[in-house]
Amino acid sequence: MLKVKVTVPATSTNFGPGLRVVGLALTLRASVEMTARDDGLMQIYLNGDLNDVMPTSFDNPAVRAAIKVFQRFERAPSGFDLEIDSEIPWDAGLGAEAAIQLAAIVAANNLIQADLKREDIIEIARGLNIPPTSIIAGLFGALSICSENETQFVYHTLDIVPLKIVVVVPFLPDYQGDQIGFPKLVSLDEAIYNMGQTALMIEALRLGNFDLLRQSMGDLLHQPNYIGRIPAYEAVNAAALESGAIATIVSGKGPALLAIAENFHESIAESMVEAFAEHEIAADTFIVGVDRQGITVSIVEQ
Structure with missing residues (x-):
């Protein structure tokens, strides 16, 4: 057997x-x-x-x-x-x-x-x-x-440089990422912006260039659709950035959030959980590689 x-x-x-x-x-x-x-x-x-x-x-x-x-x-x-x-x-x-x-x-x-x-x-x-x-x-x-x-x-x-990421998963019983759709049409300018950002992000991750990474995590095509369905996102994102995160993004279809950071991962995780808690939302955290x-x-x- x-x-x-x-x-x-x-x-x-x-x-x-x-x-x-x-x-x-x-x-x-x-x-x-x-x-x-x-x-x-x-x-x-x-x-x-x-x-x-x-x-x-x-x-x-x-x-x-x-x-x-x-x-x-x-x-x-x-x-x-x-x-x-x-x-x-x-x-x-x-x-x-x-x-x-x-x-x-x-x-x-x-x-x-x-x-x-x-x-x-x-x-x-x-x-x-x-x-x-x-x-x-x-x-x-x-x-x-x-x-x-x-x-x-x-x-x-x-392969990319060693990187630690803060993962925060808010408890949102009514969140249904699969039901969040995308617009059928986007403007050429938006598509071109995302293409450039994606290319720059990949190069930043390959080189470990955190300054470049900070400037290349912008998105106009899908992140806004999910961000709008996550209560307290703006407060949580602000807390993460204030604690040292380079950027905060929605993972996949959410509701997990990833905070990209070079340092201060524990502080970032704590600040994000506290920001959710201020809006009476519980959240789990992981610091992963x-x-x-x-x-x-x-x-x-x-």
Whole structure:
């Protein structure tokens, strides 16, 4: 019997001005452990807070991802145990579900000793509507840059300087990032501005040029849509900047906020939590780095 454990980092998609283009892997992780069994049963174990947000049935996102692999090769184990754990806050714009699904694809591939190649994994993950920048950053770590249309998908990963980021996740029960849309049309000037900001941001992250980074986190295409749905954002952003942050952005579809800073991370985290608290909003904080490992796999034969 085989036991396979796969871990995948958190990812921040739509990073800064890089709408659907730039993603960053962070040092929080989700794990999926699959163990073959020969009695035809499936047992799902959810650790921690996942019990409140994930089903223990075939509707579980990890099970759906694994089934895609079994169907592709037309073979599956007689049964399996599935244990899921995550440090990544759920439904916060940090790629928790994407990480779990990506881990399940790779775990299922190894459990049935199949031969999925890198591009096959990416294809299956895209078929599950996982954001491309989450897929690439999750697989390879560091900074992912993607471009796609109906006929082409191009990606590149870029290592960047060591960086610590303050992650603040406000407790907003009514926040629904998936339902926040974008305008169907934007002006050419706005698009050109974002293109320039994205290019400058990537270069700043590559060089570790914090002065340049301070000037290249502006966005006109997507951040305003989310910022307007996060109560007390202006106060929290002001507190972060006053405490030494270079910029504060919404991670993915929110409501998690990332404060980019060279120093004073603890003070920035405290000031942001206090600013939310003044508006009677609780928040969790993490101080994380940039994940450079990407996906990890361990296999044990029992």
